[in-house]
Amino acid sequence: MTAIKHALQRDIFTPNDERLLGIVNVCKAGKKKKNCFLCATVTTERPVQVKVVKVKKSDKGDFYKRQQAWELRDLTVVDAKDASKENPEFDLHFEKVYKWLASSTAEKNSFISCIWKLNQRYLRKKLDFVNVNPQLLEESVPSGESQSVAGGDEDALEEYQELSAREEQDIESMMEMCEYAVSNAEAFAEKLFKELQVLDGANIHSIMASEKQVNILMQLLDEALAEVDTIEGKLSSYEEMLQSVKDQMDQVSQSNHLIQMSNTNNGKLLDEIQFLVNYMDLSKGHIRALQEGDLTSPRGIEACISASEALLQCMNVALRPGHDQLAAVNQQQKLFCELRDTFARRLTNHLNNVFVHQGHDQSSTLSQNSAELSLPKHSPLHRDLLRYAKLMEWLKNTQREKYEGLSRTYVDYMNRLYEREIKDFFEIAKIKMAGTSKEAKGKFATLPRKESALKQETESLHGSSGKLTGSTSSLNKLTVQGSNSRRSQSSSLLDMGNMSASDLDVADRTKFDKIFEQVLSELEPLCLAEQDFISKFFKLHQHQTVLPPLAQPETEETDGSIPSRTPPQADHRHSLSSEKDMVRLMMNKIFQSIEPELNSLIALGDKIDSFHSLYMLVKMSHHVWTAENVDPASFLSTTLGNVLVTVKRNFDKCISGQIKQMEEVKISKKSKVGILPFVTRFEEFAELAETIFRNAERRGDLDKAYVKLIRAVFMNVEKVASESQKTPRDVVMMENFHHIFSTLSRLKISCLDAERREAKHKYTDHLQCYVINSLGQPLEKLNHFFEGVEARVAQGVREEEVSYQLAFNKQELRKVIKEYPGKEVKKGLDNLYKKVDKHLCEEESLLQVVWHSMQDEFIRQYKHFEGLIGRCYPGSGITMEFTIQDILEYFSSIAQSH
Numbered sequence: 001m002t003a004i005k006h007a008l009q010r011d012i013f014t015p016n017d018e019r020l021l022g023i024v025n026v027c028k029a030g031k032k033k034k035n036c037f038l039c040a041t042v043t044t045e046r047p048v049q050v051k052v053v054k055v056k057k058s059d060k061g062d063f064y065k066r067q068q069a070w071e072l073r074d075l076t077v078v079d080a081k082d083a084s085k086e087n088p089e090f091d092l093h094f095e096k097v098y099k100w101l102a103s104s105t106a107e108k109n110s111f112i113s114c115i116w117k118l119n120q121r122y123l124r125k126k127l128d129f130v131n132v133n134p135q136l137l138e139e140s141v142p143s144g145e146s147q148s149v150a151g152g153d154e155d156a157l158e159e160y161q162e163l164s165a166r167e168e169q170d171i172e173s174m175m176e177m178c179e180y181a182v183s184n185a186e187a188f189a190e191k192l193f194k195e196l197q198v199l200d201g202a203n204i205h206s207i208m209a210s211e212k213q214v215n216i217l218m219q220l221l222d223e224a225l226a227e228v229d230t231i232e233g234k235l236s237s238y239e240e241m242l243q244s245v246k247d248q249m250d251q252v253s254q255s256n257h258l259i260q261m262s263n264t265n266n267g268k269l270l271d272e273i274q275f276l277v278n279y280m281d282l283s284k285g286h287i288r289a290l291q292e293g294d295l296t297s298p299r300g301i302e303a304c305i306s307a308s309e310a311l312l313q314c315m316n317v318a319l320r321p322g323h324d325q326l327a328a329v330n331q332q333q334k335l336f337c338e339l340r341d342t343f344a345r346r347l348t349n350h351l352n353n354v355f356v357h358q359g360h361d362q363s364s365t366l367s368q369n370s371a372e373l374s375l376p377k378h379s380p381l382h383r384d385l386l387r388y389a390k391l392m393e394w395l396k397n398t399q400r401e402k403y404e405g406l407s408r409t410y411v412d413y414m415n416r417l418y419e420r421e422i423k424d425f426f427e428i429a430k431i432k433m434a435g436t437s438k439e440a441k442g443k444f445a446t447l448p449r450k451e452s453a454l455k456q457e458t459e460s461l462h463g464s465s466g467k468l469t470g471s472t473s474s475l476n477k478l479t480v481q482g483s484n485s486r487r488s489q490s491s492s493l494l495d496m497g498n499m500s501a502s503d504l505d506v507a508d509r510t511k512f513d514k515i516f517e518q519v520l521s522e523l524e525p526l527c528l529a530e531q532d533f534i535s536k537f538f539k540l541h542q543h544q545t546v547l548p549p550l551a552q553p554e555t556e557e558t559d560g561s562i563p564s565r566t567p568p569q570a571d572h573r574h575s576l577s578s579e580k581d582m583v584r585l586m587m588n589k590i591f592q593s594i595e596p597e598l599n600s601l602i603a604l605g606d607k608i609d610s611f612h613s614l615y616m617l618v619k620m621s622h623h624v625w626t627a628e629n630v631d632p633a634s635f636l637s638t639t640l641g642n643v644l645v646t647v648k649r650n651f652d653k654c655i656s657g658q659i660k661q662m663e664e665v666k667i668s669k670k671s672k673v674g675i676l677p678f679v680t681r682f683e684e685f686a687e688l689a690e691t692i693f694r695n696a697e698r699r700g701d702l703d704k705a706y707v708k709l710i711r712a713v714f715m716n717v718e719k720v721a722s723e724s725q726k727t728p729r730d731v732v733m734m735e736n737f738h739h740i741f742s743t744l745s746r747l748k749i750s751c752l753d754a755e756r757r758e759a760k761h762k763y764t765d766h767l768q769c770y771v772i773n774s775l776g777q778p779l780e781k782l783n784h785f786f787e788g789v790e791a792r793v794a795q796g797v798r799e800e801e802v803s804y805q806l807a808f809n810k811q812e813l814r815k816v817i818k819e820y821p822g823k824e825v826k827k828g829l830d831n832l833y834k835k836v837d838k839h840l841c842e843e844e845s846l847l848q849v850v851w852h853s854m855q856d857e858f859i860r861q862y863k864h865f866e867g868l869i870g871r872c873y874p875g876s877g878i879t880m881e882f883t884i885q886d887i888l889e890y891f892s893s894i895a896q897s898h
Contacts, residue, residue: 001025001107008039008055012066017044018051022114025103029089036067038100040114042122050118052092070094073123078112079130109136272320279317280332282339286310290343295350301387304343308394311339315398344399347391351406354385355413373432373515375425375522382533393539407538411589414530419593426597429519430604433512509688512605513615519601520623520640527591527636534586540579580633587635598643606650610657611685613650614692614702620644621698648701655705658685662716672727674841676720679736682713683743690747703751710755713740730770731839735846737763771853774832775861779825783861785816786868793872802872810876813869822882826890829858833894848895855891859884 001023009020022040027033036056043049050072058065070092077093086105090112092098102108112129113136119127129137178188286307293307294300315336323329396403534540605612624644627637662678686706693702717740721732737759744756785808792802802808833851840847862884869878882890 004037008037008064012055012064013039013041013053018042019044021118022111024107024111026100029099029101035103037064038111040072040111040118042118048122050122052115072115072118073125075115075127077128077130078115078132080108080112080132083131083133109133112136272323275320276323276326276329280314280329282310282314282336287339290339295347295388298387301391304347305390305394308343308391311336311343312394312397315340340398344395344402347388347395348399348402348406351388351392352409354388355410373425373428373518373522375526376421378526378529378533382529382537385537386533389537389539392537396539403538407586411586414590415592418590422591422593422597425522426519426601429515429601433515433601433605433608509609509611509615512609512612513619513692516601516605516612516616517619519598520619523594523598524623524627524636527587527594527639528630530590531583531587531635534583538582538586540583584633584635584638591635591639595639595642598639599646602643602646602650606654610650610654611688613647613654614689616647617644617651617698617701618692618696620647621696625697651701651705655708658682658709659712662712665716665720667720667724672839672841673720673724673732674727674735675739676717676732676736678716679713679739682709683739685709686743686747686749690749706749706752707755710740710752714755714758727839728770728773730766730773733766734763734770734850735841737766738846767850767853771850771857774836775854775857779820779828779861781816782820782865785813786865789868789872799871800874803876808872810873810878813873813878817878817881820881822886822890825882825887826894829890830894830897851891851895855887858891859887862887 005020005023008023013020018041020039020041024038025035026038027035034056036054039053039055041051041053052070052072052075053066054068055064056067057063074094075092077091079091079093081087081089081091088102088105088108090100090102090108092100102111112132116127116129116132116137119125174192175188178191285303289300289303289307290311293304295304315333319329392403392406395406602616605616620640620643624637624640627634627640631637658678658681661681665676665678667673667676689702689706693699696702717733717736721729721736724732741756741759741763744752744759749756789802789808792805792808793799797805803810803813832854836850836854837847840850862880866880869876
């Protein structure tokens with residue numbers, strides 16, 4: 001084992017600056033026996049690192065290689081398995097448990113003892129040795145053991161040295177002198193031992209020969225010890241003298257410390273007194289202002305503001321520990337509380353009086369604005385009250401209850417004031433709005449409503465807080481007279497009791513639009529000014545909660561600034577969640593009459609003319625959009641948004657009314673239809689809507705209404721056309737869809753492009769159908785003859801053989817052609833023109849269009865007949881009695897004659 005240890009030290013550990021101190025031959029327990037060595041090593045450099053290294057013999061040669069290493073500080077448990085019996089098994093607990101089987105129990109015990117000593121010497125960590133004999137864990141061992149670590153010699157742990165080069169040369173030369181040194185190591189060792197004994201004997205003789213020198217050396221040592229005793233005596237006397245000086249210096253140092261402590265205490269006391277004097281002293285001028293200050297003059301108000309800020313500053317001082325036990329401090333705090341309560345009471349009473357006084361002053365000026373549509377301006381009231389804004393903030397921070405009481409009082413008085421003003425304002429607006437209907441009374445005989453009756457209706461609308469007392473008039477059924485012109489048909493449509501669309505002319509609607517815009521323009525700045533004033537006066541633009549300061553916890557400032565208290569939010573749970581909510585709540589209470597009055601005004605306008613909802617929708621949408629851009633959550637934005645819902649509902653009701661009118665239209669069975677009334681009404685509606693909604697924000701609502709209306713128009717045009725008995729269905733469809741197409745093309749409504757194309761398609765299709773069906777009558781026999789010819793060809797008869805058919809021979813053809821000479825054709829076309837003229841209406845002016853289409857269709861049929869004659873009767877020389885040029889002359893002369 002010694003030779004192996006020497007080889008491992010030389011080949012593996014010396015190149016890594018390590019010393020091998022313990023070794024054990026082991027194999028893994030329970031597995032195939034593969035021997036290896038566990039080595040305990042330390043590094044030669046500091047700090048010393050202790051490791052357990054696993055060394056294994058290489059498979060490719062006789063040299064050893066380092067396989068794995070663990071730090072000894074990572075070892076937690078050493079388990080020897082059995083402390084009383086010999087057992088070569090043991091476990092080492094690193095990051096996991098490693099089970100080993102030593103070659104002998106002695107080697108195992110020696111290795112465990114080495115680990116224990118290395119831990120005690122270098123690490124001294126808590127390491128558990130389980131099932132280990134206590135004798136192995138001792139600091140010292142018998143001197144007779146060998147100097148290996150496994151034997152317990154601690155000098156070997158510390159003094160192991162590598163052989164020098166010269167020593168290696170001497171050993172090699174000695175081994176060369178003894179040839180058997182390698183083959184017989186025991187004989188070589190015995191020879192070396194004998195030579196060592198000879199050298200030891202020589203050394204002893206040499207020492208005994210130098211006994212005289214040793215005696216001289218001992219005498220010199222005795223003299224040196226005597227000198228040392230003398231020096232020690234002198235040092236003791238010097239030490240006693242220095243001790244006396246040290247005691248005196250300690251007394252002086254203690255005295256200086258007491259003086260310094262006294263000065264420090266005096267400085268701190270002076271700082272505390274200056275702190276209390278600076279931060280808890282209120283000047284006599286401020287006290288006088290709080291007790292007797294004039295709250296009516298600007299100078300007095302400024303003095304009260306300064307005094308209240310100084311008082312709040314004094315009350316908010318964060319007292320240091322112990323200050324509250326001083327009688328002067330308690331007295332001063334009591335004075336501050338009395339001043340705060342006194343001034344808060346004076347301020348509350350004065351502002352209450354100001355609110356009442358200003359409210360009465362404003363009510364006296366209402367008569368000045370009664371003649372014109374405008375609301376009184378409250379800027380003087382706001383200007384006067386804003387002087388107290390800082391005092392209101394002080395009241396909010398000190399007396400929350402009085403502050404909230406003042407806000408309730410202000411809301412109460414302003415609610416009464418605004419309710420009276422707004423009611424009068426809307427009364428004037430309704431009278432002016434009703435005036436637009438009175439001016440139109442002379443123009444329309446279908447409006448029997450008089451001024452007094454309309455006035456009563458207005459009052460009933462106002463009294464019901466915006467809800468209509470009567471139901472919307474139902475629509476009367478429309479009867480179209482056959483002998484009347486288009487103008488009389490339009491007049492009969494206007495006789496409906498709903499009084500919408502054309503009951504009021506454009507001037508009346510424009511006047512209504514201006515009145516409604518003026519109402520909104522007056523309300524908007526009024527609400528914004530009041531909301532701005534409430535935010536500034538009641539200091540509601542900041543999110544904060546402040547309580548009476550004397551009940552708040554104390555905090556100390558360290559930067560020299562005035563100390564302040566931090567208010568706990570838990571003591572303010574009863575207040576509103578945010579300042580904006582409080583502003584909105586106050587505005588809702590003050591202007592609670594605006595929304596009902598607006599709804600009442602809207603109901604009146606809608607009852608006068610349902611088309612007013614278009615104007616109101618555009619105006620209200622614009623004002624809502626403007627208000628939301630300023631503040632989406634403001635009172636004005638919310639209120640106008642609610643009213644906009646009502647306006648939108650009225651607009652939808654107007655569209656539904658239009659559709660209902662279309663569905664209820666009835667036509668006369670004895671007169672021609674012409675352009676249907678609801679088609680004309682749609683045109684009027686679209687023209688009006690495009691004028692109103694130009695550059696409007698809510699264009700989408702109109703587009704949706706357009707789609708609903710045009711679908712209803714299409715459906716009801718087809719319905720009426722199917723029910724028509726006097727006028728052909730194709731004529732009704734052609735004329736009305738042509739009118740719709742012309743209207744949509746002229747107005748260029750982008751959302752109805754598809755409907756415009758559909759209307760054109762329907763118009764074209766029904767024009768063609770009408771032309772084809774009408775042209776079958778003038779040449780009826782000829783038409784039937786050639787239909788028979790085509791039928792024979794379709795059955796498989798060759799075209800050139802048709803003339804051999806008995807019913808379709810050349811004689812029969814000549815007989816049919818002779819029945820239609822030019823004169824008869826012209827006569828038939830003249831009758832056709834009269835019939836078409838009787839079918840078509842004058843308003844749409846489609847007669848020439850239809851006549852020209854008939855000319856083209858007639859020429860097409862003529863060419864078709866000529867082609868059949870040429871193919872089926874070749875070389876017969878049979879031709880029609882008239883030519884294409886004759887046809888053109890017939891159509892032209894007939895059109896000119898009529």
